[in-house]
Amino acid sequence: MQYHISGKMKNLKPSAIREIFKYAGDPAVISLAGGNPAPETLPAEDVRRLMNDALTQDPMTALLYNQSEGYSPLRQALRDYLGGGLVKESDDVIVLSGAQQCMDLACKVLCDEGDVVLCESPSFIGSLNCFRSHGVRLVGVPMEQDGIVIDELEKAIIQNRNARMLYLIPNFQNPTGITMSAEKRKAVYALAKRHGLVIVEDNPYGDLRFSGEDIPSIKALDDDGVVIYAGTFSKILSSGIRVGYMVVSKELMGKIVVAKQCADVHSSMPAQMLCHRFLTQRDVLAHIEKNKAVYAHKCNLMLDEMDASFPKEVTYTRPCGGLFIWATMPARIDSNEFATRLVRDSKVCVVPGSAFVVGDGALASSFRLNFSASSDEQIKKGIAACAALLKEMLG
Amino acid sequence: MQYHISGKMKNLKPSAIREIFKYAGDPAVISLAGGNPAPETLPAEDVRRLMNDALTQDPMTALLYNQSEGYSPLRQALRDYLGGGLVKESDDVIVLSGAQQCMDLACKVLCDEGDVVLCESPSFIGSLNCFRSHGVRLVGVPMEQDGIVIDELEKAIIQNRNARMLYLIPNFQNPTGITMSAEKRKAVYALAKRHGLVIVEDNPYGDLRFSGEDIPSIKALDDDGVVIYAGTFSKILSSGIRVGYMVVSKELMGKIVVAKQCADVHSSMPAQMLCHRFLTQRDVLAHIEKNKAVYAHKCNLMLDEMDASFPKEVTYTRPCGGLFIWATMPARIDSNEFATRLVRDSKVCVVPGSAFVVGDGALASSFRLNFSASSDEQIKKGIAACAALLKEMLG
Numbered sequence: 001m002q003y004h005i006s007g008k009m010k011n012l013k014p015s016a017i018r019e020i021f022k023y024a025g026d027p028a029v030i031s032l033a034g035g036n037p038a039p040e041t042l043p044a045e046d047v048r049r050l051m052n053d054a055l056t057q058d059p060m061t062a063l064l065y066n067q068s069e070g071y072s073p074l075r076q077a078l079r080d081y082l083g084g085g086l087v088k089e090s091d092d093v094i095v096l097s098g099a100q101q102c103m104d105l106a107c108k109v110l111c112d113e114g115d116v117v118l119c120e121s122p123s124f125i126g127s128l129n130c131f132r133s134h135g136v137r138l139v140g141v142p143m144e145q146d147g148i149v150i151d152e153l154e155k156a157i158i159q160n161r162n163a164r165m166l167y168l169i170p171n172f173q174n175p176t177g178i179t180m181s182a183e184k185r186k187a188v189y190a191l192a193k194r195h196g197l198v199i200v201e202d203n204p205y206g207d208l209r210f211s212g213e214d215i216p217s218i219k220a221l222d223d224d225g226v227v228i229y230a231g232t233f234s235k236i237l238s239s240g241i242r243v244g245y246m247v248v249s250k251e252l253m254g255k256i257v258v259a260k261q262c263a264d265v266h267s268s269m270p271a272q273m274l275c276h277r278f279l280t281q282r283d284v285l286a287h288i289e290k291n292k293a294v295y296a297h298k299c300n301l302m303l304d305e306m307d308a309s310f311p312k313e314v315t316y317t318r319p320c321g322g323l324f325i326w327a328t329m330p331a332r333i334d335s336n337e338f339a340t341r342l343v344r345d346s347k348v349c350v351v352p353g354s355a356f357v358v359g360d361g362a363l364a365s366s367f368r369l370n371f372s373a374s375s376d377e378q379i380k381k382g383i384a385a386c387a388a389l390l391k392e393m394l395g
Numbered sequence: 396m397q398y399h400i401s402g403k404m405k406n407l408k409p410s411a412i413r414e415i416f417k418y419a420g421d422p423a424v425i426s427l428a429g430g431n432p433a434p435e436t437l438p439a440e441d442v443r444r445l446m447n448d449a450l451t452q453d454p455m456t457a458l459l460y461n462q463s464e465g466y467s468p469l470r471q472a473l474r475d476y477l478g479g480g481l482v483k484e485s486d487d488v489i490v491l492s493g494a495q496q497c498m499d500l501a502c503k504v505l506c507d508e509g510d511v512v513l514c515e516s517p518s519f520i521g522s523l524n525c526f527r528s529h530g531v532r533l534v535g536v537p538m539e540q541d542g543i544v545i546d547e548l549e550k551a552i553i554q555n556r557n558a559r560m561l562y563l564i565p566n567f568q569n570p571t572g573i574t575m576s577a578e579k580r581k582a583v584y585a586l587a588k589r590h591g592l593v594i595v596e597d598n599p600y601g602d603l604r605f606s607g608e609d610i611p612s613i614k615a616l617d618d619d620g621v622v623i624y625a626g627t628f629s630k631i632l633s634s635g636i637r638v639g640y641m642v643v644s645k646e647l648m649g650k651i652v653v654a655k656q657c658a659d660v661h662s663s664m665p666a667q668m669l670c671h672r673f674l675t676q677r678d679v680l681a682h683i684e685k686n687k688a689v690y691a692h693k694c695n696l697m698l699d700e701m702d703a704s705f706p707k708e709v710t711y712t713r714p715c716g717g718l719f720i721w722a723t724m725p726a727r728i729d730s731n732e733f734a735t736r737l738v739r740d741s742k743v744c745v746v747p748g749s750a751f752v753v754g755d756g757a758l759a760s761s762f763r764l765n766f767s768a769s770s771d772e773q774i775k776k777g778i779a780a781c782a783a784l785l786k787e788m789l790g
């Protein structure tokens with residue numbers, strides 16, 4: 001059979017992270033490549049109990065079809081959890097099959113093929129590939145220590161009149177770990193509003209701040225339906241259950257619901273009922289508070305090991321939360337070669353920076369390190385292997 | 396905010412079934428409109444136990460990210476369950492978030508905007524809207540008692556050189572209840588193969604045959620990657636868990652997996668682990684055999700009530716399985732008016748035929764009846780209300 005492959009899918013490659021994930025199945029491999037939460041922070045016993053409760057108390061709600069908008073009690077619990085500062089009167093909440101689906105539905109509803117999506121560069125490959133799969137053109141805007149470069153963003157908006165969305169991860173960005181300052185959030189919001197651009201604010205890691213002060217989300221500034229906000233249970237409850245959500249203006253909600261119907265009818269009911277019970281029957285804030293200590297410890301351990309062993313020519317971010325550190329080698333070192341040699345010779349996985357780049361290869365000498373999913377022992381061994389190879393390649 | 400809505404989503408309306416579903420939330424309403432399986436056939440206690448086993452025995456597999464292809468043990472169990480006649484050496488199996496996702500991913504991978512998808516007319520609105528949401532043009536091919544009209548199909552293929560897919564529900568079709576004969580399956584396969592057209596064979600109801608002999612699926616004829624096969628756990632285990640699967644040639648699998656990554660990363664792990672345990676630790680064939688008796692009883696009851704009370708000018712199908720009966724009124728009666736008056740005056744829901752029509756409104760005097768989700772009492776009352784209104788409207 002000779003297949004006709006659509007233009008939008010023809011050149012799309014599998015995500016480098018997903019591919020590296022296959023190596024990670026080898027128990028001998030230390031993976032600093034994934035994006036899993038710290039397994040020890042996930043409340044496995046609570047999940048078992050709450051799921052069992054749901055299937056005992058209300059089995060037919062779990063087993064039969066439900067509304068595309070999501071399980072009503074969960075939608076209400078999310079409104080309560082997120083608060084009126086984030087979910088305004090003019091907003092609605094839809095439950096999704098993971099936050100990734102927010103990118104899929106928003107792009108489908110708002111973008112025609114050939115339209116432009118603006119994003120931070122580097123940015124999360126899963127979202128970038130999702131946008132690419134809709135045939136849009138990605139335009140990357142460079143980052144600095146406190147987030148996206150505003151002048152460059154404005155230039156990009158003006159140069160791309162068919163830009164429909166601006167994709168941002170303001171907290172502990174994937175892959176850089178950078179957090180956008182409050183001033184920049186305001187500036188970005190004002191720019192987007194002025195130019196009629198929808199901001200997609202992806203906030204998977206917001207709950208995982210272990211140092212510094214929380215900064216209000218961009219959605220909190222928004223009374224005019226400019227911002228679509230994506231949240232998830234992946235980092236605080238379970239990434240495997242695939243439950244996320246979108247806060248979106250009531251005006252846009254109708255189209256998003258139609259897109260959701262078309263995609264998968266609705267999200268898995270047992271998982272939705274679990275999330276509802278978790279939000280309403282457990283002390284979620286205390287749970288998150290406890291987890292932060294684990295993340296702080298792991299991040300600090302990794303940074304300490306890097307400080308002690310990495311060559312001085314290698315720089316890296318010092319995140320205040322999230323899962324990732326972004327390391328940058330001298331430009332003469334290619335991160336693909338580094339990552340390939342590292343997994344082949346030392347059985348340690350990292351993600352080469354090229355995976356996250358939008359447009360040209362200017363960031364091809366960086367790589368992403370995950371500190372959440374590994375044990376202390378693995379972090380030490382993994383960083384030691386990175387350091388040894390860095391020294392060798394830097395000569 | 397003034398939103399730019401994509402061309403493909405601009406004119407798409409919410410599914411009439413989903414909308415009627417909201418009425419069905421009123422406990423006073425008798426819904427013959429939905430597509431839920433018979434609730435009493437779903438093994439609620441087994442689901443609770445198997446889910447609890449999964450979350451006890453292997454919690455971290457349930458809680459963390461997994462592969463986009465699906466939970467490996469479930470993929471193997473599906474190969475074993477479906478057998479080598481359906482899943483050939485050259486095929487692969489991917490787990491999906493319900494069978495609806497098969498339509499979404501196949502259309503995304505195979506169709507550009509403006510391409511044509513051929514389908515039976517009438518056909519399942521959920522799939523039709525999914526295709527529409529990709530900006531493809533639907534071309535309907537009429538049905539007769541033993542399935543799609545072959546001459547008309549050939550004409551449609553020849554007239555639409557940019558037809559990429561042919562969407563079929565060969566067993567107990569939704570909405571008509573019609574089953575395609577073995578001869579027609581062969582003819583359709585030969586036609587599609589000759590013209591390089593991919594067949595998407597949607598088989599949600601195949602396990603629910605309660606009279607007559609099973610007819611081999613079109614996929615069973617296929618050694619050349621012509622057929623994409625969609626199956627689901629929705630009718631035998633649970634529709635709420637949202638687990639389906641696709642059998643697809645290894646050649647096409649790579650692109651489908653990328654599309655799946657982009658859509659939702661992977662399907663909910665607890666639900667996948669439940670399905671794996673259901674297939675490997677329960678006697679699924681005995682379970683299905685028992686269910687068939689329930690479906691036979693409900694269908695026969697509904698047909699008996701219709702035979703006894705419907706005006707002779709109203710005709711209807713006599714399905715050998717599945718969930719639906721398709722009734723056709725004289726052309727002067729509009730099914731939208733019929734369905735609206737029925738729910739308003741008698742609190743009984745059916746789905747007007749217009750929802751399922753592709754292209755023109757030639758089938759606007761038909762409506763779909765679901766016999767699986769209601770009790771005997773509700774079936775009797777619901778059909779009595781239909782009969783009374785039919786008599787009134789036929790004058």
